[in-house]
Amino acid sequence: MALHTTRPDVPALLRDAGLAGFVAALLAFPLLGFELNASAQGITLNYRLLWIVYAAAIVFAGRLGISLALFYLAPQIASLIPKSGGLFARLSPHATRYSVGVIMIVLALALPWAGADRNLVDKATLILIYIMLGWGLNIVVGLAGLLDLGYVAFYAVGAYSYAILSTTFGLSFWICLPLAGLLAGAFGIALGFPVLRLRGDYLAIVTLGFGEIIREIIINWQVVTGGPNGIGGIARPSFFGLEMLPVATEGHTTFSDFFNIPFSPDQRVIFLYYLILMLALATNFFTLRIRQLPIGRAWEALREDEIACRSLGLNPTMVKLSAFAIGATFAGFAGSFFAARQNFISPESFTFIESAIILAIVVLGGMGSQIGIVLAAILLVGLPEWFRDLAEFRMVAFGAAMVLIMIWRPQGLLSHREPTLRLGSGGSP
Amino acid sequence: MTTPKPVLTVEHLTIRFGGLLAIDDLSFEARTGDITALIGPNGAGKTTAFNCITGFYKPDTGRMSFHHPSGETHLLERMDGFRIARAGVVRSFQNIRLFPAMSVAENLMVAQHVALQRASIFSIAGFLRLPSYLKAEREAHDKARYWLAQTGLENDADTLAGSLPYGSQRRLEIARAMCADPSLLCLDEPAAGLNPSESLALNALLKKIRDEHKISILLIEHDMSVVMQISDRIHVLEQGRLIASGTPDEIRANPDVIRAYLGVEDHDELAMVSGGQV
Ligand SMILES: Nc1ncnc2c1ncn2[C@@H]1O[C@H](COP(=O)(O)OP(=O)(O)OP(=O)(O)O)[C@@H](O)[C@H]1O
Ligand SMILES: [Mg+2]
Numbered sequence: 001m002a003l004h005t006t007r008p009d010v011p012a013l014l015r016d017a018g019l020a021g022f023v024a025a026l027l028a029f030p031l032l033g034f035e036l037n038a039s040a041q042g043i044t045l046n047y048r049l050l051w052i053v054y055a056a057a058i059v060f061a062g063r064l065g066i067s068l069a070l071f072y073l074a075p076q077i078a079s080l081i082p083k084s085g086g087l088f089a090r091l092s093p094h095a096t097r098y099s100v101g102v103i104m105i106v107l108a109l110a111l112p113w114a115g116a117d118r119n120l121v122d123k124a125t126l127i128l129i130y131i132m133l134g135w136g137l138n139i140v141v142g143l144a145g146l147l148d149l150g151y152v153a154f155y156a157v158g159a160y161s162y163a164i165l166s167t168t169f170g171l172s173f174w175i176c177l178p179l180a181g182l183l184a185g186a187f188g189i190a191l192g193f194p195v196l197r198l199r200g201d202y203l204a205i206v207t208l209g210f211g212e213i214i215r216e217i218i219i220n221w222q223v224v225t226g227g228p229n230g231i232g233g234i235a236r237p238s239f240f241g242l243e244m245l246p247v248a249t250e251g252h253t254t255f256s257d258f259f260n261i262p263f264s265p266d267q268r269v270i271f272l273y274y275l276i277l278m279l280a281l282a283t284n285f286f287t288l289r290i291r292q293l294p295i296g297r298a299w300e301a302l303r304e305d306e307i308a309c310r311s312l313g314l315n316p317t318m319v320k321l322s323a324f325a326i327g328a329t330f331a332g333f334a335g336s337f338f339a340a341r342q343n344f345i346s347p348e349s350f351t352f353i354e355s356a357i358i359l360a361i362v363v364l365g366g367m368g369s370q371i372g373i374v375l376a377a378i379l380l381v382g383l384p385e386w387f388r389d390l391a392e393f394r395m396v397a398f399g400a401a402m403v404l405i406m407i408w409r410p411q412g413l414l415s416h417r418e419p420t421l422r423l424g425s426g427g428s429p
Numbered sequence: 430m431t432t433p434k435p436v437l438t439v440e441h442l443t444i445r446f447g448g449l450l451a452i453d454d455l456s457f458e459a460r461t462g463d464i465t466a467l468i469g470p471n472g473a474g475k476t477t478a479f480n481c482i483t484g485f486y487k488p489d490t491g492r493m494s495f496h497h498p499s500g501e502t503h504l505l506e507r508m509d510g511f512r513i514a515r516a517g518v519v520r521s522f523q524n525i526r527l528f529p530a531m532s533v534a535e536n537l538m539v540a541q542h543v544a545l546q547r548a549s550i551f552s553i554a555g556f557l558r559l560p561s562y563l564k565a566e567r568e569a570h571d572k573a574r575y576w577l578a579q580t581g582l583e584n585d586a587d588t589l590a591g592s593l594p595y596g597s598q599r600r601l602e603i604a605r606a607m608c609a610d611p612s613l614l615c616l617d618e619p620a621a622g623l624n625p626s627e628s629l630a631l632n633a634l635l636k637k638i639r640d641e642h643k644i645s646i647l648l649i650e651h652d653m654s655v656v657m658q659i660s661d662r663i664h665v666l667e668q669g670r671l672i673a674s675g676t677p678d679e680i681r682a683n684p685d686v687i688r689a690y691l692g693v694e695d696h697d698e699l700a701m702v703s704g705g706q707v
Binding site for chain 1: 483484485509510511512514515519520522526527528529530531532534535538539540541542543545546549552555556570573574577584586587605606609
């Protein structure tokens with residue numbers, strides 16, 4: 001144990017600090033790396049790469065300092081509290097994870113006010129959609145171990161549910177959101193039944209086909225879905241009944257009138273940003289909690305060994321269907337948000353490449369790591385958006401980055417799995 | 430004196446894999462409260478019999494009845510594997526099947542899934558952390574701790590099951606099966622790969638499960654030091670057929686068994702069977 005050695009393991013600490021610096025650079029990239037300049041020629045983008053370097057350097061030095069301080073202080077602390085060595089070693093990863101999560105949430109909450117422009121908030125909204133999708137798919141792939149290549153189908157079901165319910169029946173976003181989730185969940189079960197006996201590659205192929213079938217139905221069922229032309233004029237979500245519009249529709253009030261402030265499209269962008277942030281955080285909270293419940297443990301057990309599950313009385317049918325249904329429900333929520341944000345949807349938004357990106361986010365994030373998925377979504381969705389300057393080389397750079405990451409960390413960015421309970425030395429989870 | 434119903438009755442069990450008759454008209458009983466051993470040379474069909482009893486294979490013909498201590502009778506050949514486990518027949522595997530990336534404690538919690546899932550009321554009570562669920566969860570933790578202590582794994586609760594040494598993995602499989610609340614515990618070669626002192630500890634554990642917890646055990650085992658010392662009755666299989674049944678002493682003295690096991694009738698090797706070296 002580290003406590004008994006007198007010299008710190010410098011390379012390990014450096015590596016650790018390096019990783020922290022890298023994460024800081026990733027976070028700093030969208031948050032600090034750009035500056036918009038409005039001039040007579042139009043808007044130009046200034047890169048503030050130095051700022052990223054500063055941020056990474058500060059975090060690197062800070063992390064190293066904390067590690068060294070802990071290293072030299074830990075024996076003193078340990079001598080003060082009897083037997084706290086084990087406790088200390090055990091608590092720290094969980095505490096770190098927790099504090100990283102809190103910092104990320106605070107940063108996300110502060111983003112629209114920290115001088116970020118509308119464009120950035122809009123991109124952050126897009127990233128959050130993918131984070132939510134990643135967290136949803138993580139239930140199916142990361143926890144239950146069911147390789148699903150057709151996840152975008154449920155996203156599409158959610159989006160079209162809201163679009164159709166809203167345009168034909170005039171139902172509001174807040175009524176449609178749960179309905180869209182339910183419908184997507186029902187489709188999840190519908191997909192689940194035929195693939196109950198399949199695993200691995202075979203399951204992947206069938207789910208891939210399912211995704212395509214849904215897309216074909218959307219393209220061809222013109223009367224309902226509008227076919228390739230899609231559905232337009234989808235209502236925006238309201239803020240507790242207050243519309244985010246310049247002029248109220250009859251019988252309603254707008255947000256700006258109610259609060260007596262001038263209307264600005266920024267209000268809607270920021271509102272949508274907070275809305276998806278809440279939806280995504282709800283997904284995260286749900287996953288963190290359900291992992292500790294019997295059904296969540298059953299998903300992970302199913303991933304580990306289906307035969308052993310059966311021998312202990314777990315019904316694999318129910319375990320699989322519940323994973324598919326719940327994963328699909330979150331995609332449905334995300335889909336209806338997407339439709340509400342875009343105002344317009346068409347089958348082009350729900351192609352296989354979307355499924356592939358969401359799956360890549362889960363795999364790159366480290367299969368089951370909630371924070372890893374956030375980092376991966378920022379990398380995979382954020383970077384290509386910001387690398388538009390590279391024009392046709394954008395996707396090449398994207399692919400190369402992915403290959404490099406998978407060589408560097410084949411287990412994903414953050415692959416640590418936090419156990420769902422601790423029974424040793426009477427600790428609680 | 431009335432003898433209690435046997436916990437398990439197998440009648441005329443037959444299963445074929447293509448041309449291979451893996452089990453041929455096998456009938457035997459496991460008495461309630463006994464440790465019943467199933468022995469036989471490699472490929473005799475012992476694991477296959479287990480797979481039929483626990484619902485992993487559907488036999489071609491035959492009847493298998495499980496008599497729960499409560500008086501209920503279950504016809505196993507008609508039930509799904511997971512329902513058989515819920516009814517109270519829980520097994521371990523010859524080639525260990527743990528949940529390797531989950532901790533030891535989590536393995537034991539998964540084994541209590543059925544009870545916990547019921548307490549969590551479609552996950553709602555669990556999600557809201559209602560007192561009724563928290564109580565069930567605490568009880569599950571206590572049960573897990575108890576079996577960790579019984580199997581000598583109390584210091585490994587938070588280790589990954591897959592990173593345990595082999596002997597501990599074997600014991601964890603037994604602890605996990607016990608957490609699933611069996612009335613009949615089926616163990617497929619629990620002593621395989623254990624060293625002599627670990628085997629001794631296993632003997633003590635199995636006796637304790639039988640005597641203190643009143644759980645019947647059906648045991649497949651090659652290690653004669655285990656079989657001969659703790660079994661109440663032994664059934665010997667050879668090429669899918671039952672060739673002998675009896676107490677350890679009767680089996681030791683049975684020439685058919687010696688021939689089947691060793692392929693020759695030789696008194697030195699008979700001594701090996703009796704002496705526990707095989
Ligand atoms: N699923 C299967 N498909 C085809 N043959 C099988 C199958 N399962 C078992 N067998 C065959 O049935 C016979 C009995 O196998 P079984 O595993 O039951 O033997 P065993 O008595 O458990 O032997 P061991 O002591 O080696 O574990 C063997 O010949 C085996 O090859
Ligand atoms: Mg076997």
